Amino acid sequence: MAEVKTAKFKKASSQAVSDPKLQNTLEHVMGHFIEARAGAIEEFGDESWDQMRERASSIKKHALENLDYYLDLIDRTIQKNGGHVHFAKDTQEANRIVLDIAKKAEAKRVIKSKSMVSEEMGLNKALEKAGIEPVETDLGEYIIQLADEPPFHIIAPAMHKTKQEVSELFQDWLRTAPTQDIKQLCIIARDALREKFSTADIGVSGANFVVAETGTVVLVTNEGNGRMTTSTPKIHIAVSGIEKVLPAIEDVGLFLRLLPRSATGQRITSYNTFVSGPKFSTDEDGPEEFHLIMVDNGRLNLMRDPEFREALKCIRCGACLNTCPIYRKVGGHSYGWVYPGPIGAVITPVLTNIKQSKDLPYASTLCGACRDVCPVKIDIPKLLLKLRHMAVEGDSSQRSVSWIERLMIGQWRKTVSTRSSIERATNLARFLQVVVTKKGIIRNLPLPLISGWTKSRDFPALAPKSFAQLWQEKFSEETDG
Amino acid sequence: MVEKETKTDKSDFLQLVREAIGRKTPLLYAPDYPPLKSNYTRQQEKVRTITAKNLARKSKILDQLIENASFAGWNVHRVSDHESAAEKIGEIAASVKAKLAVRTTETILKSVNVDGALRSKKVTPVVLASGRYRSKSDLKEVAFKADLGISGVSFAIAETASCVLIPRKGVARLTSLAPPVFVAIVQADQVLENLDDYFAMVRLQFQKTRGRYPNYTNFVSGPSRTADIEQTLTIGVHGPGIVHMVLVG
Ligand code: SF4
Numbered sequence: 001m002a003e004v005k006t007a008k009f010k011k012a013s014s015q016a017v018s019d020p021k022l023q024n025t026l027e028h029v030m031g032h033f034i035e036a037r038a039g040a041i042e043e044f045g046d047e048s049w050d051q052m053r054e055r056a057s058s059i060k061k062h063a064l065e066n067l068d069y070y071l072d073l074i075d076r077t078i079q080k081n082g083g084h085v086h087f088a089k090d091t092q093e094a095n096r097i098v099l100d101i102a103k104k105a106e107a108k109r110v111i112k113s114k115s116m117v118s119e120e121m122g123l124n125k126a127l128e129k130a131g132i133e134p135v136e137t138d139l140g141e142y143i144i145q146l147a148d149e150p151p152f153h154i155i156a157p158a159m160h161k162t163k164q165e166v167s168e169l170f171q172d173w174l175r176t177a178p179t180q181d182i183k184q185l186c187i188i189a190r191d192a193l194r195e196k197f198s199t200a201d202i203g204v205s206g207a208n209f210v211v212a213e214t215g216t217v218v219l220v221t222n223e224g225n226g227r228m229t230t231s232t233p234k235i236h237i238a239v240s241g242i243e244k245v246l247p248a249i250e251d252v253g254l255f256l257r258l259l260p261r262s263a264t265g266q267r268i269t270s271y272n273t274f275v276s277g278p279k280f281s282t283d284e285d286g287p288e289e290f291h292l293i294m295v296d297n298g299r300l301n302l303m304r305d306p307e308f309r310e311a312l313k314c315i316r317c318g319a320c321l322n323t324c325p326i327y328r329k330v331g332g333h334s335y336g337w338v339y340p341g342p343i344g345a346v347i348t349p350v351l352t353n354i355k356q357s358k359d360l361p362y363a364s365t366l367c368g369a370c371r372d373v374c375p376v377k378i379d380i381p382k383l384l385l386k387l388r389h390m391a392v393e394g395d396s397s398q399r400s401v402s403w404i405e406r407l408m409i410g411q412w413r414k415t416v417s418t419r420s421s422i423e424r425a426t427n428l429a430r431f432l433q434v435v436v437t438k439k440g441i442i443r444n445l446p447l448p449l450i451s452g453w454t455k456s457r458d459f460p461a462l463a464p465k466s467f468a469q470l471w472q473e474k475f476s477e478e479t480d481g
Numbered sequence: 482m483v484e485k486e487t488k489t490d491k492s493d494f495l496q497l498v499r500e501a502i503g504r505k506t507p508l509l510y511a512p513d514y515p516p517l518k519s520n521y522t523r524q525q526e527k528v529r530t531i532t533a534k535n536l537a538r539k540s541k542i543l544d545q546l547i548e549n550a551s552f553a554g555w556n557v558h559r560v561s562d563h564e565s566a567a568e569k570i571g572e573i574a575a576s577v578k579a580k581l582a583v584r585t586t587e588t589i590l591k592s593v594n595v596d597g598a599l600r601s602k603k604v605t606p607v608v609l610a611s612g613r614y615r616s617k618s619d620l621k622e623v624a625f626k627a628d629l630g631i632s633g634v635s636f637a638i639a640e641t642a643s644c645v646l647i648p649r650k651g652v653a654r655l656t657s658l659a660p661p662v663f664v665a666i667v668q669a670d671q672v673l674e675n676l677d678d679y680f681a682m683v684r685l686q687f688q689k690t691r692g693r694y695p696n697y698t699n700f701v702s703g704p705s706r707t708a709d710i711e712q713t714l715t716i717g718v719h720g721p722g723i724v725h726m727v728l729v730g
Contacts, residue, residue: 029712066512068499075491081696087494139718140709156709163711186707186715193719198621213517214687214694224658224705224720230697231654232621242498248516249684253676256641267553268641270703271720277696284611284653285620286697296497303501 001091001297002122002150005336006348006357013330013363022160026328029159033322036265037373056258057377060313063212063245064303070212070245071294077215081277083290087242094295095126098204098237101291102132105235107201111193113221113229114138115206116316117239117295119151119338120351123204134204135196137225139189146173152332154318154339155263160331193225203229203287205275207240208315209255210292213248217292219273220259222266226273236287238275242294243312255315258375262317298351311346311383313376320370320380326363335360342370342380349387361387521688528685531678542674546639546667547728553642553703554716556725563592566729570631570664571598573725577662579628583609586651587633589666593729595631604629609653624655629662630721635698636682637667637726640675643700644726657701663721665701669730 005012016022041049063070075085088094094117102110110127112118112134124134124145136145140158144151146169151157158166166185170176176188205226209218217238219226230236246252260266279286302308321327321341332340336357337348345364349357361384364370370380499507511517519527535542550557556573560566570593574582582604584590596606607623609630614620624630632652636645644665648654657663673679687694705720716722 032712062512062514065502066508066514067502068495068504069508069512071498072491072495072507077692080692083696085491087489087491089489089494089497093489137719138709139707143709156712158709159712161710166710182710182713183715185710186718190718194625197719198618198625214683214692222705223707223709223718225718227654227658227699228719231658234617247512247514249687250516250677250680253680256676264708267549268643268700268702270701270706272643272700272702274698275696276694280649280696282650283648283697284609284650285617286648286654290696296494300497300501303498304503 001352002119002338004348004352004356006352006360007336009334009336009357009359009363012334012336016331016334017329021162022331023329025160025162026331029156030322030328033156033265033318037262037319037322038265040261040265040267052254052258053375053377056254056315056375057313059246059251059254060315060376061310063247064243064309064312066247067242067245067303070247071242073212074210074215074245074292074294077212078277078290078292081215081290083215083277083292086291086293088293088295088297091121091295091297094121094239094293094297095123097291097293098123098239099126099130099132101235101237101289102127102130102202105201105289107132107235109133109135109196109200110202110204111135111137111196111200111225111229111233112141112204113206113219113226114141114157115204115239116151116154116338117206117241117297118204120297121239121295123239135193135200137193137196137223137229138221139186139223139225142189142193143169146170150333150338152340153321154316154341156318160333197228197232200233202235202237203231203233204237204239205229207238207244207292208259209246209252210240210244210294211246211249211252214276216249216274216276218252218256219271219275220256220269221273222264222270224271227271230273230275231286234287235289235291236275236278237291237293239293239295242296242299243314259315259317262315262319262373262375301350302347307386308346308350308383310378311343311350311380313378314343314347315376316343317375319373319375323369323373325365325367325369330363335363342384343378346380346383346387354387354390361385521685524681524685524688528681531673531681535672535674535678538674539669539672542639542672543669543728545674546637546642546672549639550642550703550726554706554724555642555703556723557728558725559728561730563594563729566593566666566727567595567598569727570595570666571602571604573662573664574599574604574629575602577628577723579604579662581623581627582606582629582631583624583627583653583656583660584631585633585653585656586610589633589668589729590631593666608651609656610651611653620653621655621659624653624659627660629664630656630658630660631664631666632656633666633668634671636679637665637672638674638676638679638700639672641700641702643702645679646699646701647695648697648699649695654697654699657699658720661717661721662723662725663701664725664727667726667728669728 086097127134136142143158152160207217208220260269278290327341335344345360366381599606634644635647704716707718
């Protein structure tokens with residue numbers, strides 16, 4: 001399994017909030033994501049978008065409640081299609097399945113398209129140890145592979161890297177000339193990876209959805225590396241969490257409407273790839289072997305609890321990260337494992353180690369914004385509260401709360417003293433959920449973060465926008481007077 | 482070196498899943514899930530209704546496709562017949578200064594004489610089909626060398642500006658993927674209104690063939706793109722950065 005550094009959450013987030021370059025990037029990129037998403041869902045109107053989310057949520061609920069049946073169906077269907085399905089209890093087992101396939105094929109090089117589950121597995125390290133070269137081919141993943149870092153964001157793994165840094169990485173690893181031209185950087189990566197595509201023995205992909213009825217792995221991509229990975233090598237291995245199941249092929253349309261809009265604000269991504277097995281013997285090209293590895297790795301611990309089971313509905317769109325006031329300050333690496341942000345704060349403790357990850361459930365103001373954007377309507381704040389109850393006894397909870405409060409307020413002070421921009425202060429006040437007066441005095445509102453978690457259960461969700469308005473009203477009161 | 486085989490058995494695994502759900506034994510019947518329930522006849526009926534709807538709304542749907550495709554980054558060319566389609570493709574090839582073009586052998590490419598049009602622009606047309614190459618890597622090499630890929634589509638979806646490509650004999654996966662420029666020839670009667678229309682048809686076909694449905698399908702819904710560096714949209718990473726849709730009819 002990928003190294004778990006969740007115990008360092010406090011230290012890592014303190015560093016992140018006082019890193020001005022990172023703060024700039026986060027503000028810029030997150031704003032972009034939120035805007036794009038809002039634009040993309042507009043065409044449906046609030047009501048029908050909400051109905052779509054409701055439907056998606058109930059489809060996932062049904063799939064999870066009958067998961068044993070659907071996993072069996074997937075196995076039978078894919079076998080019939082000429083492929084193989086493997087079930088792995090943990091990441092060790094999943095890695096071994098990949099390595100066994102690789103050894104049998106005498107593979108030397110594996111190309112990968114983006115897969116969060118393979119990040120969980122630490123698959124690249126496992127392959128390297130076995131003397132096999134793993135090559136990430138998603139541009140963002142490629143960059144962080146060169147930098148030897150975990151993904152910063154579920155769908156934008158290298159968003160924290162500047163073009164300057166990318167150029168330096170390419171200079172070091174590919175001996176290319178320095179350039180600040182992003183298009184040129186893409187071409188460098190394209191050329192470097194072309195060679196890998198044409199020589200790799202195995203392609204490893206993730207799975208955005210696995211359709212039980214037809215035994216189909218659905219990939220949602222933009223660059224074309226997902227298509228390459230499933231086209232050029234002679235073996236394709238897809239790794240998936242067991243929760244990615246959709247029962248019917250006719251469920252796919254709805255999820256293809258929800259996922260890209262929530263993730264990148266696109267109506268659809270450039271490519272959707274549907275793989276149900278190896279190439280037919282009459283096909284011109286494509287892998288002769290197809291394997292699907294369905295990985296548990298702690299997901300059944302979520303499944304066992306009817307409330308936490310909800311977290312398994314997640315389709316990894318990243319919208320909750322983008323909207324989360326804490327993620328937007330502490331960034332992706334602070335969370336210390338594979339999944340950052342609100343959903344990461346929920347599932348990481350359960351998938352890894354609750355004790356070690358006890359600070360993660362406090363990485364939230366419980367403002368409810370994550371729940372409001374989630375395309376499958378996961379009530380993340382509720383689950384975070386539940387984790388807080390589970391992870392701590394008495395005092396330490398209060399300590400953690402006041403810790404994140406202090407961290408954020410410290411950040412706020414700095415912001416106001418260095419930049420008086422209303423916009424920035426508004427953002428901060430919004431996530432701190434405090435009212436700011438002209439003299440820089442903070443007046444607490446009886447809101448979850450400040451008043452501690454015990455009372456927060458009944459507190460109504462606070463939409464970020466309306467709070468901003470509220471704050472602005474207060475602000476103008478103060479300044480007018 | 483022999484490693485101990487500790488692979489989790491499927492039935493053990495499913496039993497763990499079951500217990501986590503809170504059930505002791507497998508389901509006796511398939512779960513009650515409407516989208517899985519409708520039988521072949523009912524699905525046929527459903528698809529018939531869809532087809533009739535799309536026929537009645539044909540010109541609207543075509544307009545929608547053109548609008549959405551342009552928005553998604555396709556260069557859309559509407560032509561009235563096969564001859565002008567071929568001519569258009571020749572022009573596209575010339576405009577990107579192509580030397581080598583790869584194509585599929587679909588029926589539409591028998592009607593649209595792209596080879597002639599390409600040759601008249603001094604572009605060499607090559608069919609990308611493994612029978613013609615000594616090995617798979619030769620096919621890859623040609624595909625990676627080509628400046629232009631040309632193929633028909635199985636469907637187009639107006640809602641998402643998607644071309645549905647299903648590889649098979651004569652239709653290599655790499656034709657629409659490896660060259661930097663891709664041209665899709667779409668016939669007006671292949672255009673569906675939305676994603677749900679398409680998946681209803683897939684299901685019917687799946688039922689009809691008793692599961693012998695193609696193992697691989699791609700939607701191509703615009704140029705290859707990335708925003709992985711500084712959230713700046715860049716076109717043409719691993720797939721074609723320039724995509725043309727030649728809509729016939
Ligand atoms: S929890 Fe919801 S919003 Fe967050 S990544 Fe998962 S699906 Fe997206």
